[in-house]
Amino acid sequence: xxxxxxxxxxxxxxxxxxxxxxxxxxxxxxxxxxxxxxxxxxxxxxxxxxxxxxxxxxxxxxxxxxxxxxxxxxxxxxxxxxxxxxxxxxxxxxxxxxxxxxxxxxxxxxxxxxxxxxxxxxxxxxxxxxxxxxxxxxxxxxxxxxxxxxxxxxxxxxxxxxxxxxxxxxxxxxxxxxxxxxxxxxxxxxxxxxxxxxxxxxxxxxxxxxxxxxxxxxxxxxxxxxxxxxxxxxxxxxxxxxxxxxxxxxxxxxxxxxxxxxxxxxxxxxxxxxxxxxxxxxxxxxxxxxxxxxxxxxxxxxxxxxxxxxxxxxxxxxxxxxxxxxxxxxxxxxxxxxxxxxxxxxxxxxxxxxxxxxxxxxxxxxxxxxxxxxxxxxxxxxxxxxxxxxxxxxxxxxxxxxxxxxxxxxxxxxxxxxxxxxxxxxxxxxxxxxxxxxxxxxxxxxxxxxxxxxx
Amino acid sequence: xxxxxxxxxxxxxxxxxxxxxxxxxxxxxxxxxxxxxxxxxxxxxxxxxxxxxxxxxxxxxxxxxxxxxxxxxxxxxxxxxxxxxxxxxxxxxxxxxxxxxxxxxxxxxxxxxxxxxxxxxxxxxxxxxxxxxxxxxxxxxxxxxxxxxxxxxxxxxxxxxxxxxxxxxxxxxxxxxxxxxxxxxxxxxxxxxxxxxxxxxxxxxxxxxxxxxxxxxxxxxxxxxxxxxxxxxxxxxxxxxxxxxxxxxxxxxxxxxxxxxxxxxxxxxxxxxxxxxxxxxxxxxxxxxxxxxxxxxxxxxxxxxxxxxxxxxxxxxxxxxxxxxxxxxxxxxxxxxxxxxxxxxxxxxxxxxxxxxxxxxxxxxxxxxxxxxxxxxxxxxxxxxxxxxxxxxxxxxxxxxxxxxxxxxxxxxxxxxxxxxxxxxxxxxxxxxxxxxxxxxxxxxxxxxxxxxxx
Numbered sequence: 023x024x025x026x027x028x029x030x031x032x033x034x035x036x037x038x039x040x041x042x043x044x045x046x047x048x049x050x051x052x053x054x055x056x057x058x059x060x061x062x063x064x065x066x067x068x069x070x071x072x073x074x075x076x077x078x079x080x081x082x083x084x085x086x087x088x089x090x091x092x093x094x095x096x097x098x099x100x101x102x103x104x105x106x107x108x109x110x111x112x113x114x115x116x117x118x119x120x121x122x123x124x125x126x127x128x129x130x131x132x133x134x135x136x137x138x139x140x141x142x143x144x145x146x147x148x149x150x151x152x153x154x155x156x157x158x159x160x161x162x163x164x165x166x167x168x169x170x171x172x173x174x175x176x177x178x179x180x181x182x183x184x185x186x187x188x189x190x191x192x193x194x195x196x197x198x199x200x201x202x203x204x205x206x207x208x209x210x211x212x213x214x215x216x217x218x219x220x221x222x223x224x225x226x227x228x229x230x231x232x233x234x235x236x237x238x239x240x241x242x243x244x245x246x247x248x249x250x251x252x253x254x255x256x257x258x259x260x261x262x263x264x265x266x267x268x269x270x271x272x273x274x275x276x277x278x279x280x281x282x283x284x285x286x287x288x289x290x291x292x293x294x295x296x297x298x299x300x301x302x303x304x305x306x307x308x309x310x311x312x313x314x315x316x317x318x319x320x321x322x323x324x325x326x327x328x329x330x331x332x333x334x335x336x337x338x339x340x341x342x343x344x345x346x347x348x349x350x351x352x353x354x355x356x357x358x359x360x361x362x363x364x365x366x367x368x369x370x371x372x373x374x375x376x377x378x379x380x381x382x383x384x385x386x387x388x389x390x391x392x393x394x395x396x397x398x399x400x401x402x403x404x405x406x407x408x409x410x411x412x413x414x415x416x417x418x419x420x421x422x423x424x425x426x427x428x429x430x431x432x433x434x435x436x437x438x439x440x441x442x443x444x445x446x447x448x449x450x451x452x453x454x455x456x457x458x459x460x461x462x463x464x465x466x467x468x469x470x471x472x473x474x475x476x477x
Numbered sequence: 478x479x480x481x482x483x484x485x486x487x488x489x490x491x492x493x494x495x496x497x498x499x500x501x502x503x504x505x506x507x508x509x510x511x512x513x514x515x516x517x518x519x520x521x522x523x524x525x526x527x528x529x530x531x532x533x534x535x536x537x538x539x540x541x542x543x544x545x546x547x548x549x550x551x552x553x554x555x556x557x558x559x560x561x562x563x564x565x566x567x568x569x570x571x572x573x574x575x576x577x578x579x580x581x582x583x584x585x586x587x588x589x590x591x592x593x594x595x596x597x598x599x600x601x602x603x604x605x606x607x608x609x610x611x612x613x614x615x616x617x618x619x620x621x622x623x624x625x626x627x628x629x630x631x632x633x634x635x636x637x638x639x640x641x642x643x644x645x646x647x648x649x650x651x652x653x654x655x656x657x658x659x660x661x662x663x664x665x666x667x668x669x670x671x672x673x674x675x676x677x678x679x680x681x682x683x684x685x686x687x688x689x690x691x692x693x694x695x696x697x698x699x700x701x702x703x704x705x706x707x708x709x710x711x712x713x714x715x716x717x718x719x720x721x722x723x724x725x726x727x728x729x730x731x732x733x734x735x736x737x738x739x740x741x742x743x744x745x746x747x748x749x750x751x752x753x754x755x756x757x758x759x760x761x762x763x764x765x766x767x768x769x770x771x772x773x774x775x776x777x778x779x780x781x782x783x784x785x786x787x788x789x790x791x792x793x794x795x796x797x798x799x800x801x802x803x804x805x806x807x808x809x810x811x812x813x814x815x816x817x818x819x820x821x822x823x824x825x826x827x828x829x830x831x832x833x834x835x836x837x838x839x840x841x842x843x844x845x846x847x848x849x850x851x852x853x854x855x856x857x858x859x860x861x862x863x864x865x866x867x868x869x870x871x872x873x874x875x876x877x878x879x880x881x882x883x884x885x886x887x888x889x890x891x892x893x894x895x896x897x898x899x900x901x902x903x904x905x906x907x908x909x910x911x912x913x914x915x916x917x918x919x920x921x922x923x924x925x926x927x928x929x930x931x932x
Binding site for chain 2: 028029030032034035101102103113131132133135172175176194195197198199201202203204397400401402403404405406441443444446447449450452453
């Protein structure tokens with residue numbers, strides 16, 4: 023026994039939070055509104071409700087309620103997948119010979135292998151309540167599609183996933199999982215939509231893109247009866263659903279008298295990191311703590327550390343509303359990187375505002391350094407981390423080593439958002455020494471910025 | 478809240494068992510001895526210790542101690558991976574509309590994805606204690622190799638895995654996981670051993686076999702200094718290590734006042750099922766309960782339901798000691814089946830003896846029925862089960878439906894030994910309707926029986 027804190031902290035069923043934490047109700051200044059690119063005015067609830075479920079839009083626009091209740095019918099699903107474990111990294115501490123206490127919140131034990139399920143289940147639950155019978159979405163690497171397929175199987179809702187064609191060919195197994203859960207998976211671009219047919223006509227043989235898949239999914243959602251589109255990151259309501267991660271962490275910390283000094287998470291669209299830090303950030307905004315928050319992004323796609331705070335489209339297809347966020351430009355093409363979930367040009371508007379106002383810091387890490395940390399972690403803590411999550415591991419190790427050097431006994435918490443079972447091509451390339459780091463030049467970034475809308 | 482029993486039963490760290498349960502100390506009649514094929518006499522401790530670690534041999538031959546202490550240095554590892562969850566299948570019960578209470582013990586949340594880690598960690602721990610610096614093993618599908626690689630990384634022991642060549646080509650990702658954990662993976666047959674070179678000379682271009690990989694691994698273990706061979710199933714000491722599954726289940730049952738009527742598990746080599754039932758079986762032998770135990774095997778490889786109780790080699794290469802067990806003959810070639818972990822010609826000698834003496838029943842299930850159950854289970858309980866484990870799911874569903882029809886409120890526990898993340902080829906084939914059932918004819922079986930040693 024190394025301490026009174028067990029290796030795995032598992033909350034009791036009755037301790038699992040019954041509400042989400044709405045950061046916008048606590049922030050001193052709000053993020054700027056979502057704008058309709060046609061009118062350049064803030065999107066109304068009516069406009070957004072054509073694409074998204076009504077409750078999602080209400081949550082997206084809610085700036086007043088600090089706590090939003092998790093409905094009982096959804097807690098029924100969370101009962102299956104939550105709580106996730108908060109794990110004391112005793113073995114990593116020992117290996118690093120650090121006086122720091124390290125904890126990680128592990129979201130990877132469910133079959134989707136990541137935190138994505140928290141929002142997938144919420145969005146499907148609300149769709150069901152609204153009488154929606156069919157949902158559409160897009161998926162690239164497949165994590166989001168898998169999570170959504172699981173939730174749709176549970177609530178008995180039809181799901182069509184537009185999967186980037188080249189991904190569906192390279193990852194037939196991801197497709198097989200989604201189909202096992204009953205989803206219809208269509209490689210995009212396809213001939214099932216107008217936009218798909220047009221793209222195929224203009225670029226026969228194209229491997230598709232996330233932007234194109236989003237366009238197809240939205241077209242179907244708008245044109246079909248009782249159908250809506252769902253999205254897995256970036257937007258405020260998605261971040262809200264992920265705050266169950268942070269709330270569970272806060273409850274576990276209180277239960278075991280853990281006072282974090284540093285909280286670390288990887289950032290792509292931002293919902294995982296935003297969800298983890300939410301209640302702690304709320305307290306920091308109110309002067310109740312002075313936690314150091316660190317968002318970690320890939321050096322190949324550095325939206326926070328090298329991006330601009332500007333209005334931009336959420337998708338490369340330039341069909342979404344405009345969001346004020348840190349962005350590399352919707353036209354930025356990130357160099358190849360194995361952390362597919364972090365290859366996004368923009369950033370959650372909530373996190374962008376908090377970052378702009380100096381509430382947290384960001385670091386960019388190169389992928390070979392990330393995989394070095396991932397391998398160290400896997401060998402001593404047993405879990406094979408997702409490449410995305412390993413960005414957080416890398417900075418947690420850096421901070422623990424700083425503590426070793428300074429003798430400080432800091433408490434570090436990081437988010438381990440998922441497992442790497444479907445990322446073994448990347449591990450293989452790291453093991454074989456063929457992995458390369460890509461860092462965009464200033465010129466590359468300028469090309470991306472040139473695609474920002476002129477408003 | 479559907480009942481007082483939480484969805485997930487998670488034992489506290491201090492509740493996790495500190496001993497294994499040695500069934501042989503409780504059995505009325507012992508299984509017959511392991512025999513040396515050269516002398517036809519029982520293997521001595523000295524003979525077995527040339528291949529296996531000393532403590533493993535002692536445990537293999539121990540018939541007197543009912544409880545065997547799990548050493549503290551090993552509990553340190555188990556702390557990371559145990560307890561596993563006992564889950565109340567509320568959603569499956571609801572779907573089946575059954576009065577039965579269904580529970581499953583889920584061994585799949587660790588990175589190896591199965592129960593294999595329980596014995597891998599134990600064997601590596603004892604090797605370390607003995608001053609062994611290098612271990613060898615074989616792996617087919619890769620689960621065992623992965624578990625062993627994880628344990629060797631933790632205890633800092635060199636590991637060489639002989640992986641059936643065709644598997645290493647078909648499953649490069651499994652190889653990548655083992656390498657991430659620091660193991661050396663050699664496709665078998667290889668030119669690193671005499672037996673491998675001979676096989677390559679006789680059969681250039683062969684895809685290898687488990688029998689051949691075992692021969693290579695044992696040759697290296699015998700010829701190298703401070704090196705031993707480790708095995709992941711069948712033998713008594715492996716089953717012993719897996720009894721931590723049953724002990725945890727027993728403790729959880731006592732804590733929540735759960736009285737099982739039926740306990741179900743899949744059987745390949747038998748260590749998973751044997752480990753799950755051990756303490757309950759011990760009580761049954763002593764007349765303290767009348768639980769119905771059901772071992773489930775694939776119809777394509779029916780060692781219990783259609784095999785013979787005879788002495789046989791443990792491997793197709795016919796180099797191991799002889800074991801008295803239910804067997805289809807070491808020369809039996811199972812028809813293609815996606816549950817690789819159950820494609821074994823023999824059966825644990827302990828289970829074989831218990832089966833022979835009528836302590837449990839066996840059922841054989843066809844793979845399309847197994848995948849139908851797996852899909853039903855995945856969609857309502859969220860977890861994607863391994864094809865092996867899905868054999869248990871299938872019979873659990875059958876029994877729950879019987880309860881619905883009869884109105885009986887039985888308590889059913891089954892072992893969910895692992896996840897299906899690396900088995901998506903099989904799910905794909907089931908989804909696409911191309912999966913075929915194979916059942917050996919009596920003639921096929923006779924061919925296998927003809928390979929039994931004449932002793």
